Amino acid sequence: MSGGVEWGLHCCVVLSGSGEPVPAAKLAEFHDVSPSYLAKQLQLLSRAGLVRSTQGQSGGYGLTRPPAEITVLDVVEAIDGSRPAFRCTEVRRRGPLAAPPEKCLTPCSIARVMDAADRAWRESLRAVTIADLAGEVGRTSGPETLARARAWLQT
Amino acid sequence: MSGGVEWGLHCCVVLSGSGEPVPAAKLAEFHDVSPSYLAKQLQLLSRAGLVRSTQGQSGGYGLTRPPAEITVLDVVEAIDGSRPAFRCTEVRRRGPLAAPPEKCLTPCSIARVMDAADRAWRESLRAVTIADLAGEVGRTSGPETLARARAWLQT
DNA sequence: GCTATTGTACTCGGATACTCCATGTCCGAGTGCGCACGG
DNA sequence: CCGTGCGCACTCGGACATGGAGTATCCGAGTACAATAGC
Numbered sequence: 001m002s003g004g005v006e007w008g009l010h011c012c013v014v015l016s017g018s019g020e021p022v023p024a025a026k027l028a029e030f031h032d033v034s035p036s037y038l039a040k041q042l043q044l045l046s047r048a049g050l051v052r053s054t055q056g057q058s059g060g061y062g063l064t065r066p067p068a069e070i071t072v073l074d075v076v077e078a079i080d081g082s083r084p085a086f087r088c089t090e091v092r093r094r095g096p097l098a099a100p101p102e103k104c105l106t107p108c109s110i111a112r113v114m115d116a117a118d119r120a121w122r123e124s125l126r127a128v129t130i131a132d133l134a135g136e137v138g139r140t141s142g143p144e145t146l147a148r149a150r151a152w153l154q155t
Numbered sequence: 156m157s158g159g160v161e162w163g164l165h166c167c168v169v170l171s172g173s174g175e176p177v178p179a180a181k182l183a184e185f186h187d188v189s190p191s192y193l194a195k196q197l198q199l200l201s202r203a204g205l206v207r208s209t210q211g212q213s214g215g216y217g218l219t220r221p222p223a224e225i226t227v228l229d230v231v232e233a234i235d236g237s238r239p240a241f242r243c244t245e246v247r248r249r250g251p252l253a254a255p256p257e258k259c260l261t262p263c264s265i266a267r268v269m270d271a272a273d274r275a276w277r278e279s280l281r282a283v284t285i286a287d288l289a290g291e292v293g294r295t296s297g298p299e300t301l302a303r304a305r306a307w308l309q310t
Numbered sequence: 311g312c313t314a315t316t317g318t319a320c321t322c323g324g325a326t327a328c329t330c331c332a333t334g335t336c337c338g339a340g341t342g343c344g345c346a347c348g349g
Numbered sequence: 350c351c352g353t354g355c356g357c358a359c360t361c362g363g364a365c366a367t368g369g370a371g372t373a374t375c376c377g378a379g380t381a382c383a384a385t386a387g388c
Contacts, residue, residue, distance in 0.1 A: 191334065
């Protein structure tokens with residue numbers, strides 16, 4: 001999985017509840033990561049419609065939806081793509097004993113197992129929202145943590 | 156995910172129930188894939204202890220355990236490695252508002268979510284065995300399919 | 311004092327190099343089988 | 350006819366090239382704000 005997913009999730013968490021747009025450079029400095037590369041991840045989030053960008057002075061990024069309506073899966077798919085990790089190459093239809101096409105109406109059993117696992121993974125990620133993550137941060141690191149982060153981002 | 160996982164699974168299925176060892180070259184010809192590259196995947200399976208290799212004439216690969224005791228997850232981890240796809244880089248401990256170490260006793264909430272999804276994925280793969288896959292092949296492509304494949308591999 | 315205009319500084323967006331891992335390949339080490347030879 | 354030794358062909362195992370995707374970066378297009386000039 002792309003390492004940018006982690007950055008994108010952290011950005012969405014700190015953006016949750018931030019009324020004012022936050023520039024990408026600020027987010028990069030706050031997380032101490034490469035500004036140029038983080039910009040690319042934010043562009044991916046923008047293309048997916050998760051964040052909205054406003055240009056010009058006092059511009060930046062902001063969430064388009066309430067944090068409770070953005071799932072972790074949304075962010076992962078926006079940055080890493082929505083294609084499943086496993087792609088069946090139809091091995092059964094190759095080689096000297098290739099299966100005839102009329103017997104390949106159903107997907108390969110291996111592909112079915114992989115697809116089921118992929119669905120389980122996605123369901124697990126779909127069950128958690130950005131709001132859940134923000135709440136968890138407040139519970140483990142103290143309720144004032146997020147507020148201070150947002151205040152710092154406004155400066 | 157590595158494409159070799161698919162090859163490894165197909166090999167394990169056709170090896171299930173095959174008493175005689177099967178050379179890697181035969182497996183490659185049967186599946187119509189690169190012999191050299193398939194050899195590498197089989198070496199990974201051998202290192203993981205899923206298959207046993209015998210050298211010399213009439214040598215080859217064979218399963219070390221009954222097919223019902225080899226899970227799909229075993230094969231996936233043998234080839235792709237057992238490390239989780241997501242690795243937390245502890246972003247919360249960086250930047251101007253870095254969290255102090257005493258507040259980082261529990262893992263990052265993002266890492267926890269990713270870890271839970273990873274476990275769900277692995278559990279799903281662990282629930283299916285090579286024997287299940289072989290049975291499914293017999294059900295969808297006809298019971299004689301696997302027997303003919305094994306017979307061809309013996310030639 | 312209010313408004314239109316112009317300039318500027320700041321923002322994002324896409325096009326551009328670089329690096330590392332997955333892919334693909336090759337040849338050498340090791341071993342079991344078969345044959346020839348001797349008893 | 351049987352046992353033993355040798356040679357060989359076949360097997361795996363690890364070391365060696367290649368390509369593409371992820372990583373990281375830069376500069377240009379566009380826009381909102383603010384200062385300024387005119388009314």
